[in-house]
Amino acid sequence: MSTFYDDPVHIVRGEGVWLWDADGRKYLDCYNNVPHVGHCNPRVVEAICSQASTLNTHTRYLHEGILDYVERLTATFEEPLKTAILTCTGSEANDIALRMAEAMTGKRGIIATDATYHGNTTLVSHLSKSNVPEVGFGLGQYLSHVEAPDSYRIADPDGQRFAAKVQEAIDDLEQRGIGFAALIVCPLFLNEGFPTQAEGWLKPAAEAVRRAGGLLICDEVQSGFGRSGSRFWAHQKQGVVPDIVTMGKPMGNGHPVAGLVTSTEIMTRFRKSFRYFNTFGGNPVSTAAAMAVLEELQEKNLQAHAARMGKLARERLSQLAGKYEIIGDVRQSGMVFGAEFVLDRETKEPAVAFTDRVVNRMRERGIILSKLGRHKNTLKIRPPMPFAEEHLDLLMTTLDAVIAETLEAA
């Protein structure tokens, strides 16, 4: 396995936004979105323990847990997104979503951006251009990669340019005889570097998709469950109603539960094409964990909290940008924020090595974060949702010092 950092971290304990290593050293976790409501959240742990000691079985028997959960989950979605399949991983959910698109359109062409990641099954792994496998049962022929949005370098204020790129890819797939089945995107374009976008930015692309008879799949594995701040699901901020929304990582706070939400029409078509069953998917313990996460999010108003903290984070990052030339751009979307480091504000040449040094130095000072984006020069700060003002203050004070120190050492 490849691990994070030049000198990997050996974590032994977690609580809230904190992690401890084997030497007892404490780290502020500004990276992990899986422990969405905090590491070892007591409500989630209690739900898992209680259900694991009562019953854990599959969905061939009746159980209220999955019904109650799906009802509460789909209540957060707009019409017609009112039915769900639960799986164990986001990869499994995306794998189903692509088959749904094929079942609905009778075509196989899938469009994704050229700087994304949607999971690890044979089919889904082809969506990552950075990871196009040498082998993979010839599925690469069905994938088409479009230029990822990049608000800092590519002017596209209303999403028309992106929509045009999608249209080109659709036309190309049709001309090659493959046909167009679906566009799959993370509505925050998180792996792409979460570009700054106005509300409704994705509408033109969604319109192009629908005109061509294809499906819009929003992969909200990273962006969902209140992370985007202003909405519970990031596609709502983008002004679109996808045909399928997939979800995963934060859903069970680390317990392996994932799934997708779609319309009855699409679900019925899929069910007629496949006798899909997932042994562990939707089991009582997984749904108990997922229910506890939903309850925690709603009762503690963590979505509103994410919006507020994100705004503060943007202000602090902007202050640092005023102080350091090397910060070319500040971006934030709810509780996801970061800065893009550039060697020159005119040429916008990515400061890749610098970014890497900052990430490693932050870790040395006890703060865990990462980098991402089209040029791997954007800080990826995506802490658990209970991340509070005092944590933000520690993060920003340390980042200030680390940037200064790294510039000095260069």
Add this chain to the structure above:
Amino acid sequence: MSTFYDDPVHIVRGEGVWLWDADGRKYLDCYNNVPHVGHCNPRVVEAICSQASTLNTHTRYLHEGILDYVERLTATFEEPLKTAILTCTGSEANDIALRMAEAMTGKRGIIATDATYHGNTTLVSHLSKSNVPEVGFGLGQYLSHVEAPDSYRIADPDGQRFAAKVQEAIDDLEQRGIGFAALIVCPLFLNEGFPTQAEGWLKPAAEAVRRAGGLLICDEVQSGFGRSGSRFWAHQKQGVVPDIVTMGKPMGNGHPVAGLVTSTEIMTRFRKSFRYFNTFGGNPVSTAAAMAVLEELQEKNLQAHAARMGKLARERLSQLAGKYEIIGDVRQSGMVFGAEFVLDRETKEPAVAFTDRVVNRMRERGIILSKLGRHKNTLKIRPPMPFAEEHLDLLMTTLDAVIAETLEAA
């Protein structure tokens, strides 16, 4: 979702080999292999609770849990099966195994039996002939289905006939220009109806596979972890060393953990072809659950127990076969046993409707089991491993009464 039984069971609690429904009715569980060491096994529940309240994160950080587990797991395997990937589901493990076969051979032709099931990803779902999807990105072209073994109807005492069928499929794949990559089988042929086979029965097929330069993948999702009684892994009973062994269902007693074990050579080739990462795979809670299952199996000698109970079960089923003409064949392999119902012992015509009535009547009398096999007329009895003599006695006494009653009603 489709559920079991004409009138689905509403289960609310489980303990050991027992389940309770919402009305407080108790059922003897003779079906579920996922709660391998018993429903809500205290050691597994304690391991999950303890780890879930301490730390749950991914494998990008160092953690002893996964190292200790993989060491203990691979110790149960022969050379060169000494390295592992952990996933969340058996489907994910099989999906990787097929890619490993393509990576090693440069070919894509996969052979499976015509009455099997290996999982639900786009690629893996094509292995089930009974479920060949209408859609599926054209992957059906790479699949070749051979006649499933059937010790009751097709004489093949030493596996030569099966090997010849596999050879025919290999030749056909090569002639069609697809090429042969792997044979994937459950070493007990559990879905096929667990035919009676002498030790080493799979050797000739394995030899055909190796001569053709392909890989042998043993899917031990159902057959592994001591279930087969005489060996910890069922392939060991079959006298073969597979290139890849996949595992799942019983591994975490219901917690979503699965994986595969293979050689360093195959792992290295795969790792070079794919940047595989599984967010939840091998997380500290999953590995704690899996470790508790291994400890429970080993400390309580459940494999030897399965061998002993299986032998007793076979004796009891044989006594029933002496009493009822409708039992055409009795089969057993460790803690998997069943009887094949036929309308006529000469023609061996499957008593499909009768089998279905028996399964439903057993449920009415509080015993949960199922049916399977090439003709869906074989009782599938596959209880949790702590299933003891008193439970066997209750099962067999009830089965005796239900067969009599069902014959009478006919």
